[in-house]
Structure formats: structure tokens, C-alpha cells
Amino acid sequence: SAHAGRLEQAIGGSLILSSIDELNLEQQSAILRFLQEGQIERIGGSNPIRIDSRIITTASQPLTELIEAERFRSDVYYRLGGLEIKLPPLRDRREDIPALAEALLVSSALGGEHKPLGDAAIRSLVNHSWPGNFRELQNRLRQGLLLCDRDEIKPEDLGLAQADTDDAATSNLSLEEFRARAERQALSCSLALAHDNISAAARILKISRVSFYRLMEKYNRGHPGDHYRQGSSPKGDLP
Template sequence: MSEKRPLVWLSAAPGNSKLRRALEARWQVTGYCLQDRVPIMMSAPEDARVGILDLTNAPTESALNPEQWLEALSLDFWVGIVAHRPVSGSLTAKLIARYCTDFHTVPVHVDRLNTVLGHLWGMASIRTHSLGPPADDYESLVMEGDSETIRKIRGLLRRFSVTADPVLITGESGSGKYAAARFIHQLSPRAAGPLVNVNCAALPDTLARSELFGVEDYSAQGAADGIHPGRIEQANGGSLVLSSIDELNEDQQSALLGFLQEGQIERVGSTTPIPINSRIITTATRPLRELVESGHFRSDVYYRLGGLEIRMPALRDRREDIPTIASTLLEMADHGHNPKRLSQAAIESLVNHHWPGNFRELQNRLRQALLLCDRATIDPADLGLDQTGVDAAPLSTTNLSLEEFRARADRQALSCSLALAHHNVSAAARILKISRVSFYRLMEKYNQNQYPES
């Protein structure tokens, strides 16, 4: 007989129910009681991925307080067991909706429950082996590291992942806001659903509604010529990431507000409402609260987006992670064909650099070094730095502002990506993980099209 898989049983009352004993025939069950205090160093049994939340013997709704247990155990999936179907809006209903992937009412069909648990176990196994970054997925490394700063960030994001509340992620450009959004999605009960990213900075003013809400085309006879789901509808059942939401103008914010209020959309050309069930995650470079106070962002939109808020740290605030991340980036970038390593002086220059362009600048400097260095060892000069981490290129002025430093990083990113892509704009945009529209905007902003091709 194969070894039993671990299953957590979290019950509202102590005891060993008949259903639990039936599951023990196929699972190694570990039980906990909600009425007990959560131990300080609490964690789930090793390899535990799914659990049963048994609420059938809960004394009263007001006595339910399972959040600490659920967050401490931090399993991939929970299945709820209730005495009867929860009343809409009740604490039990909110609890099931927030934490559970499925729920069953008594009497529970054991074979059916075993099938559900087995399916969720398989999903958790796939997710566990798929969360590591693919060979070309540089952005996933943003969440790596052993610094206290990034450990705290990962802990908060894990807590956010088990809820359905909107999350607002702020931080400097290139600090890994989308990587944090994806981290939340991958650990959430919606991980099997789609993760749809909308770059708000690239939304055309005249096409924002059709891009977000979709389009229904009708002929003169009233027959539908075509249905084109929008980005919001594509995220149904999963997570919707609204990147750079601070770039939305007032009209675009107004269009988005209806969806945030009602949880439904109407395609352009239709009057039929479509309910949307998606987790909303937004990112912003500028603090939305300050934009609200200055009158540049609608307060009603902000308060529907900022239920949970976290700020991603700048790379200079987690310097101890830089050597490991940089070395891993090099290994991933060369694919083993032309291995290079960083000299000690290069590592020190990376740690000492101010990183106005954050993680994106680190990627670009390493790509530049791989492209230009013919030796097995990369030195500070190959990174465009001196040994103190200062940009090795001569500065035309002194006392540059932070904005000017960021502009230099953006120019370097454009030059490096265009060189790597042999001046193919689409390919260069993919290297930087931005849209082609955004890439053209940067080229126009910095007159990149006037730079000589090399």
C-alpha cells in the first residue's frame, strides 16, 4: 500500500468525528482545534498541502476566529465542511469564500470528498514544482534573498494571498511590483485561474473601454458579428493586475469605478451585464494617497483598491541579496553556453551602487557585461561601474538629482536592450518586459531613435 499523504483537520470543536475517521483510511490526518491558542512557532506538518476546515460543531458564529490558524498553517488549499449551506453575508459564508476552494454540507459523501482532496493535492503538487523561476524568467528573482527586508515582504504577501481583498503594491520603478503581484496569485486559491496584467500606462485614451471591457459587434440585422472579451473578463476566475494605475486619467478612472463598485462589466456595444469574479491587484509608482490629496486621483477609486497595501523595497535597501541575485541572473542569462562569473571587485561595486533603476537596472548592467566582456571574469568596468559602485561613465554635470539618475538608467536600458535585440523594437520591449507602446514612448522621451546603431 502506498504511503498516506498528510491532511490537516482544523475543527471548531475537539473530537474525532466519523468523517475524519473515514478519511484516515487514505490520509495521514493531523488535527487541530480552533478553540486552542495558536502556538507561536506554529507550522503545518511537513509536505502538508491540503486541509479540512470543519465548522459543523461551531458553538456560535461570533466565536469563530480561525484566521490566525489558517494563516499559521498556510496550506495551498482548504475544503470547508458545514452543517448547512451558509447564509449569504454571514460570517461562515465570508470565511468559506475567503479561505476555501470548495465546501461540502453534511452528510458528506466520503468518496466525493476524497476525489476533491486528491485533485487539490495534485494541483498543489504541480504548483510546488512550478513556482521556481523558468530559465528566462528574471523577474521571479525579485522575491528571492535572505535579507530581513525581503523575508518580511514574503511573509506579508503570503498573508495577503489567502484573502480575496484588493491589494495595492507601491514602490519605485523596477523594484518588482509585478513580481509581487504574481507571487500573491501563485500562492492564492485562484492560482489555477488566469493571471491577467493590464498596463494602465499603455491604455489608449480612445480605446480604454474596449480594451478593458471588451466589444460586441452587431450587424444591421442585429446578429452578433463577433464577441471580443476585454482584459477584465479574461481574468474571470483568477487575478487581475492593474499595473501603473497611477497613470490612469480621470475618464479612465471613472470607467473603472463602475466595475469596482458592481463587480460586473458591460462590453462596448452591449447592455448585458457580465458578473466578474476576480482578485484585484494594483501597482503604482507614485503614492496614491498623495495623488488623492492633490486631486489627481479619485478617492472613491483609491478606497476600493487599497484594502491591503504594501511597498516593495528598493534594491539599495536589500544590498545583502545583490550578490546571490546577480550570480543567479548570470547563470540564467548565459544558459551554460559561455559561463562567466563576477570578480570580487565587481560584486563590491554592485553592492555599493545606489541603483536608481532598481532590479531592472541590475538586469541591464549584467546583460551589458555578458554582451561586452570577452573574459571569463566580469570586472566593474564591464558593468559600467567603478569599484565604489559609481557609474564609470563621466558625468556631464555634478549633483545629479534622483530623477536624472533614473533617466540615465532608462537610457542605458534602451541602448542595451536594442543592442541585444539587434535593434528589433518588439524584441527589445520583450527583453525589458514592457509593451511596445511603452518602449516607443521611452524612445521618444530620450530621443533614442537618434542614437547611432551599433
């Protein structure tokens, strides 16, 4: 019986082609034909079907570098065109890791059971080098949920050591850069541990609320009044 494929199902909508950098050259040729003609034919069919949809692709490697290595077709790259968004790897946005980890834990909780990250686990996540980037974070958190037999997840559940540090990421940094990195990590970790409660986060760092506000403004965390209510936890993501 006739069956509509993914491209046909996406007519009038959007289709995400994940990890397009992993396609071989033959598969890229098939994609190129569709991108050029804007139509497809079902297997065994003879009538072309016009496809009007938005194509979104993702890649974990720079496609321009793959083109130079002759592993990705330049004509496919230019046909995709449009808007290109580059997301920094986790190791360059460590201040986001506690919030990302918490959101992933909630979404992937096994059997509806959500276990929080312990203080040591949060520190180990922030200090890890993340060679596997976001997928590694997902896998380590799933592992933590499976292996944890306590009330909160520990570093060993995640397969991380408490003293795990990113030597490569901290080499060749000036004293000022070390201080800035430490302040950003302290800000994010305290907010995560305090469940976004400003007063509690300030107490964890043993500083005043005013000093905490200044830290948030210094590192572009937004104006506290836009995201927090004093003495209560907000609903939604960290700024």
C-alpha cells in the first residue's frame, strides 16, 4: 500500500535532518536531488510529488572542514544555505550545565522518578571537560538515574570523580580569567543548589544579596527582578 515518507509528511511544515555530517557521499547525492528539484517520487511510483517544507539540519562537525577533507559535498552545503547557527560546546558554557542537567533529569526520569543532583555531582559536571558534548551529558545523566540507589545522585553514579578537573580548558589562562571562570561557576552552582532562590544562593556563597545581584549583572545573567521573586523559586529556566 502507498506510504508517505518523512519528506512527504513534512509538507507544509518542517523536517529536521539530524547529524547530516554523518551521511556518506551517496546519501548526500540523494539529498541534493531533492534540494535541487523540490520534489520526490515514491518507490514504485511515477508521479512526482512537490515538497514545500522547511528543512533544518544539525551537525556536530564544521561542514566547511568536512568539505576540505572531501567528506561532504559543497553543492549540498550551498543548497542548504539559509541561516546558520553555531552553538558553543558545553566546555565553553559551563555556567549553563546545572540548569541543562536539571532539565534533562526531569525529562528522562525513569518511571516518573526524579532524583536530584547532589552538590558534589553538580561540581563534577561543571568541572568535566565534556569531549562528547551534549550527548555525553545526556548519557551520563541517564546512567546516574539507573545506578543511583540513594536520595540524590553522586559523582560516582555519573561515572565522574569528585576531583575531575578540566586541565586542558584551564591551561594558558591568566589570573583574571581564572577568577572570572570561578565566579561564573560559583554563580551557576549556587543558583542550582538553591533552586534559583536568590537569598539562599547568596548565603551559600556567603555574600550579600547586593553582591550577588552585581555578579549576575557582571556576567549578563539579566536583571534579577526579571527572573526571580525574592524568597521563592521561579518557574521556568534560568536566565
